[in-house]
Amino acid sequence: MHSDDGDAADLDQDKHDRHASVWSGRRSDLMLSTEIGAWAFGCGRDGYLHVNEHEFIVEVVDPAGTELIPVGDDGTQTGEIVLTNLGRAGSPLIRYRTGQIVKLSRKPCKCGRRTAQVAVAAFEPVAHAAAM
Numbered sequence: 001m002h003s004d005d006g007d008a009a010d011l012d013q014d015k016h017d018r019h020a021s022v023w024s025g026r027r028s029d030l031m032l033s034t035e036i037g038a039w040a041f042g043c044g045r046d047g048y049l050h051v052n053e054h055e056f057i058v059e060v061v062d063p064a065g066t067e068l069i070p071v072g073d074d075g076t077q078t079g080e081i082v083l084t085n086l087g088r089a090g091s092p093l094i095r096y097r098t099g100q101i102v103k104l105s106r107k108p109c110k111c112g113r114r115t116a117q118v119a120v121a122a123f124e125p126v127a128h129a130a131a132m
């Protein structure tokens, strides 16, 4: 399912159940944008989405500036997610500012994946240029 406005968390259980019954299958959450493509997917656990680190370099920056957010004592970073897409040869984007405020964790997920995981906190339409 499509979610480019930071509302992955609002895809509630009722919607999951309806999709499962109508399509006779399991639905996965995605984070994507027209500009950069699908950059994260859900595994159904923990409320986080896995970043597709095979195609994206992920950074977390201060939404009011360009400085990287350091990893906190709890092993997470909270700030605006910035992505570099390595998989689009025709229209690469380098350090694309998404305007989405996330909490990023690199703790191993219960599903076994070890990619960065994000929980989307908010979508902040920022007035800065899309690329840093």
Ligand SMILES: [Zn+2]
Pocket (backbone or CB within 6 Å): 043, 044, 045, 050, 109, 110, 111, 112, 113
């Ligand atoms: Zn997982």
